[in-house]
Amino acid sequence: MVERLRQHRERTRAQNCPPSIQAFKNLPIVLANILILFAGTVALLQTYPHFTTSELAPDLPPEDSAPADPAADTDIPSPLQAPIEDTAPPPILTFRPPSSPPVPHSPTLAPSHSPTPQPVSVLYRKLAGIPVYIATIDLKDPETFLHIGLAKNASQANSARSTQGDEPFVHLVRRNRAALTLSGTFFSMDRQKRVMGNLVAGGQFLKFSPWENYGTTLGLRVxxxxxxxxxxxxxxxxxxxxxxxxxxxxRLLSRGKLWINPKKEGFTDRAVMGSAIRSAIGFPKSGHKLLHVTFLKPVSLKREAEIMRYLGCYEAMNLDGGTSLAIAKGNRILKSPGRNLTNVITVYDTHFPAPKHLKVSWYGFQNSDILAFKDASNPQ
Incomplete structure (x- = not known):
C-alpha cells in the first residue's frame, strides 16, 4: 500500500510540472538531435561537388589590363564557352500600342533566305560581371527588315540646313511599332541636333554629304x-x-582582331574614348546575322571590343551610348535614355512585320541592283 501511494504521488507531481520545467528536462535530447543533424549535413556537403566563381567563369582580361596589340592578341573563347550567367533583368516599362489592322504580306515582297523565320531575340545576361542585353538579328530571315526612325517622323535627318529637333524615346517606339528599337548614331547637342554621318534607309538617303569621311559605317547591300x-x-x-x-x-573589330583607333577615325571627344555605358553592333564572318549588345555598366572601348569578339563577331563598331543609350523589344522598353533622341534603329520581324511600303521598297532595291549588275556585265 505504501509503495502504491508513493507511485501515485510521483505521477501526480509529473502531471502538475510546469511546461517550462518539462521542456528544460527534454532540452538535452533536443540538442543531441540538432548536433546529429548538423554533422550529417556537413558530411553530405563535403561529398557534393562544388565550384568557385573563378572555376565557372575564367572570363575576359581585367578592365585595367594593358592596351591590346592586335598583332599579338590572344584568342578569346568561342561564344559557346562564354561565361554567361542568368540573372533577373532590370524593371521594364510596358505600354499598349494603339490597335491597327495587320499589314498584309505578299510572299513576293521578300526573298526566300531561310525556310523558317527567325524572329529577333533579346537576352539579358552577365558577361564577366557586366550586365548586357544581347539582341540577335537573323539577316537570312525573309521577314527581317532594318530601318531608321527619325524624330517627329521626319523625312530627312537633322543637318546644318534643317532640323526637326528630337523626341522622347517612348514616342519613337510607339510610332515605329518594331520588334527592336535601338539608339542609333551620334547627334550634336546644339539647337540643330545635327546627326553624325550619312544615313540610308529603305534604299534612300536620309542624310548625305559627299565630304563625310570620318567614323565607321555599317551598310547592308543586296x-x-x-x-x-x-x-x-x-x-x-x-x-x-x-x-x-x-x-x-x-570601330572595335576588323577581320576578327581588336582595332581601336578613335583619333585616326576623327574622334576627339573624351566621352567617346573614356569609360561609359555603351552599345555596339557587329556580325560574324558568315555575315548571316547581326549582334547588338547594350552594356548597362560603364566599359572602355577595349573591353567593349573584347566582349563583341567573345560573342563571335568578326567586325564590330561602337554606337551611340551614354545618356542616349536605349533599347526596346516590341512595346517593352528595357532601357530608357536620359534624354530625347533624334534617330533610332528599328528592326522588324515576323511578329512585328515591317510596313508594306518598306517591303515593296526592299524588293525594288534588290531587283534594280540585279538589273544594273546585268547591264554592266553585258554591255550592248
Missing part, C-alpha cells in the same frame, strides 16, 4: 549582306549600294 568600312582607312563607302547604312564608331 540580299542583306553586311559590310563595315572605316572611311579614313579604307576609303569612303559606296553609300548608293546600301539598302541600310549608318555611320558611328569608333
Amino acid at each position: 540580299g542583306n549582306q553586311p559590310e563595315m568600312i572605316t572611311a579614313r582607312v579604307q576609303g569612303k563607302p559606296r553609300w548608293q549600294d546600301h539598302w541600310f547604312s549608318l555611320t558611328a564608331g569608333p
